[in-house]
Amino acid sequence: MNLMSSKKERIDSLAASVAEVEVAEAGTVKDTGGESLIAGAWRRLRRNPIFLIGLTLTALFVLLAIISPWLAPWDPAAQPLIDKVERQSNPVPGPEPGHPLGGDNRGRDLLSRVLIGSQQTLVVGVVATLIGLSGGLVLGTVAGAFGGWADALVMRVVDVMLSIPGLLLAFSLAALAARPSQWTVIIAIAIVQIPIFARLLRGSMLAQRHSDHVLAARALGVRPSLIVMRHMLPNSMGPVIVQSTLVVATSIIDAAALSFLGLGNPDDRRPEWGQMLGASQQYLNEHPHLAFWPAGCIIVVALGFTLMGESLREALDPKTRR
């Protein structure tokens, strides 16, 4: 643990920790038998039960998202139980043959919605992460590779964005949408991640600017753009991969929070777990199962990504390897 005095320094320390690995690896080539950073990390991860649990949960989630259309007995937008909703005073139909989890408040089959919900949830998590990552990649590369005034300008903006609590920033961005949709949710969550990725990349870029492999490439007369693309960026990927894994989990949870506040996607024909959880709040006291199924799924998936990300971080951190 370094002396970390703020969020931005925490991010920098993650960037620096991996840069240290690269330096350390370069010096100990003989000791490890020429093993690369990735190979070394993989060797340690293969035997780490926490990583394996995380990987399994994540893989099952992706698999579910792919095969759910074949698993789901009903169309998630169809209302096979609508009669019951309208006829009974009870607005949420309970389990019955053919509908093992019962229905929701609009007579739709809950099991099918939970299964199909994995698709949109995966889309939200991954697309938000990719947008945040690409934005951060551009800003961080510009700042880290050019330095000087470009660095100063980009980093001031990034620091200001980091000075607003992440979830509050997402709330205020989502409130800008005149007509909320899946996209406004994704973009609101993604923008919050851009400064974090930018700072991360800039940190590891700066750490590399004076490292031997960059100096060597420069001495050989390699074009600067090529040095950045071929030499610096690939070497910065370690902390970025760790962060991306964790951000997928955060994005899914944040999307649920936005839905809960009524800033989510109002169109629920293609369900998403966070949206289902947000919509269930008014039925919670009488019908908690409406919340439990999507919430349970979110928790398991977020845990999977978090376990994977944390063990990746540990595997790439030189301090835990002594």
Next chain:
Amino acid sequence: MLRFVVRRLLQMAGVMIVLSFLIFAWLRSLPGGPVSAILGERATPATRAALEKAFGLDRPIWEQYLLFLDRIAHGNFGASIRVQAGTDALEIFLDRLPGTIELTIFALTIAISIGIPLGYLAARRRATILDNVSIIGSLVGVAVPVFFLAFLLKYVFAVQLGWLPVSGRQTPTIDATHITNFFILDGLITGEYDAAWDAFLHLILPGLALASIPFAIIFRITRASVLEVLDEDYVRTAEAKGLTSRVIRGRHVLRNAMLPVTTVIGLQVGSLLAGAVLTERVFSFRGVGDALAVASTERDYAVLQMLIIAAAAVYVIVNLLVDIAYAIIDPRVRTR
């Protein structure tokens, strides 16, 4: 030290200026623009035009920005249309702030008093069952959406078991005098101990839910920090000198390990603010967070604007105070 404080103050001023640009831009891009933000969507064209002129929306953009700063400086954020219709946004904020402060202090106290001892124990007994269970526990804490944890606590302990109140800050029928709006403090001042106790009972469930985020972070930082300090040369030296393990633990390990922990605690204010929005909503706890949640759901932009500015300001100021406190505790920071 003075130079450090001045430098930090200048940095903060820079952040505030950029922040004011961003909020101004945000306000202008709200659906319907700033006039709808204040009048609501059902305003007549006549009142719209009048307000547009009053706010100088026909003037150049930089003048509008200065007017915007002027309004903020005078605390003029407009009136609420939904949260408490007709009430001034600033008044709503001030009225609700004490509740959120009570809740946040309570949550932070829980998080600290469990997180630090548990983190310390986990580090001392590394790789034991205690260590692994508490690590996994803290990761699960991160994976559970705060508002769902709040749902769950409310459902089990309030709805099903009936041990604790379901919602609000105080039982409405209770006879309580409010002086400071800190309900527990009020009860203690006026001697209405039952009212204070009632307010405390209302804090427990939302407080526990809110504590889950800072707890996980404080626990993990404490554990990592103690592990690192245990490895330091000065701890080995102290052992070699033959100091008792009690002295080593208290004076050498714990004190040094607490440095990063203090910082992280200060920085939890941001996540607590965001968490308060969600937990206060679940428990209809009349605080700033609940107002923000209602304002964003109902699109009450005057209140939303006020609260976002306040949250950003609080966060930036707390960051500054943390940095200064840190420089006092650890002289090495000043020279950076």
